[in-house]
Amino acid sequence: MLILGIDTSCDDTAASVVEDGVKIISNIVSSQTDIHTKYGGIVPELASRRHIEMIWPVVDEALKSAGIKFEGLSAIAVCHGPGLIGSLLVGCSFAKALCFSKNIPLVAVNHLEGHVFSAFLEDPRPEFPFISLVASGGHTSLYRVDGFGRYTELGRTRDDAAGEAYDKVSKLLGLGYPGGPVIDKLASEGNPGAIDFPRAYLPESFDFSFSGVKTAVLHYVRAAISSQPSALSDIAASFQACVIDVLVRKTEWAIRKEGIRRVTLSGGVSANSELRRRMKKMGEERDVEIFIPSVSLCTDNAAMIAAAGFHYFNAGRLAGMDLNPKAYLPL
Ligand code: KG4
Numbered sequence: 001m002l003i004l005g006i007d008t009s010c011d012d013t014a015a016s017v018v019e020d021g022v023k024i025i026s027n028i029v030s031s032q033t034d035i036h037t038k039y040g041g042i043v044p045e046l047a048s049r050r051h052i053e054m055i056w057p058v059v060d061e062a063l064k065s066a067g068i069k070f071e072g073l074s075a076i077a078v079c080h081g082p083g084l085i086g087s088l089l090v091g092c093s094f095a096k097a098l099c100f101s102k103n104i105p106l107v108a109v110n111h112l113e114g115h116v117f118s119a120f121l122e123d124p125r126p127e128f129p130f131i132s133l134v135a136s137g138g139h140t141s142l143y144r145v146d147g148f149g150r151y152t153e154l155g156r157t158r159d160d161a162a163g164e165a166y167d168k169v170s171k172l173l174g175l176g177y178p179g180g181p182v183i184d185k186l187a188s189e190g191n192p193g194a195i196d197f198p199r200a201y202l203p204e205s206f207d208f209s210f211s212g213v214k215t216a217v218l219h220y221v222r223a224a225i226s227s228q229p230s231a232l233s234d235i236a237a238s239f240q241a242c243v244i245d246v247l248v249r250k251t252e253w254a255i256r257k258e259g260i261r262r263v264t265l266s267g268g269v270s271a272n273s274e275l276r277r278r279m280k281k282m283g284e285e286r287d288v289e290i291f292i293p294s295v296s297l298c299t300d301n302a303a304m305i306a307a308a309g310f311h312y313f314n315a316g317r318l319a320g321m322d323l324n325p326k327a328y329l330p331l
């Protein structure tokens with residue numbers, strides 16, 4: 001069964017063909033980093049305009065490289081939220097028009113559910129139940145996943161998402177957008193113990209908070225102008241250590257509380273080399289299975305939307321032509 005997935009939730013135009021929810025046949029992502037970099041972040045209006053230009057070429061390429069035509073599709077799965085409303089509108093309108101004109105069933109997938117299901121696109125695949133940490137530019141949440149459609153949110157960020165903290169710290173250090181990859185690289189050359197930035201563990205809760213560490217970096221940088229500043233790489237490594245310590249520790253707590261020995265990691269921040277290393281190390285020490293997709297499946301893509309969409313289609317949960325995107329859409 002072949003599903004075409006479409007995701008335009010943020011600043012990537014993505015389309016992918018996936019077989020039976022697990023096998024990637026094609027996976028195309030058109031990045032918009034070039035147009036947003038000079039503004040230090042995503043400009044929503046520019047993002048939706050670029051989606052309009054790119055949606056057809058990207059979908060066409062996904063079908064061509066899969067070697068199929070619309071007739072070969074069982075359904076089209078589109079991300080309908082959460083995300084930037086103008087961006088989501090492009091993907092949803094395009095998917096509805098395709099389904100209407102080609103008489104193909106439509107399914108609607110939550111972007112966060114997509115990130116959770118990215119774990120099924122590569123071997124080895126997790127069995128249910130598992131703990132899922134989704135850390136991206138817009139969200140940072142811990143879920144208990146008992147099956148398709150059976151998600152319990154254990155905690156979420158109370159302020160900035162982990163990726164948002166990376167992006168903001170990168171901007172204030174003058175390192176550009178997106179911040180995650182550049183801080184990841186710089187941190188590998190720095191000392192994570194150089195500066196003692198605060199870690200918000202929020203005991204008694206699985207919630208996260210990353211705005212404090214971001215502000216601490218800001219104060220440090222301002223004060224450092226008149227004193228002897230640490231190397232940029234030390235600031236990056238010390239900031240990153242705070243974020244990763246909290247993400248790993250909270251995941252450990254969730255494992256213990258829920259008594260589940262399987263963890264999946266997804267969302268753009270799980271592309272981080274140090275987070276991947278630390279999470280795998282924690283898994284080895286605690287005898288817990290850790291599932292981390294390849295980097296291209298951690299960041300936004302449409303294969304994850306098709307993977308989750310497969311289960312909607314199987315369950316007969318189709319969307320109608322009245323489908324509207326939602327900027328805020330909890331899992
Ligand atoms: O999942 P994603 O592609 O889009 C959203 O749904 O938000 O995540 C993008 C976020 C950005 O904040 C970016 O800075 C962060 O993921 N990111 C990283 C890395 N690569 C991307 N953060 C830390 N280390 C990385 N290597």
Ligand code: ZN
Nearest residue numbers: 136267268300
């Ligand atoms: Zn995402």
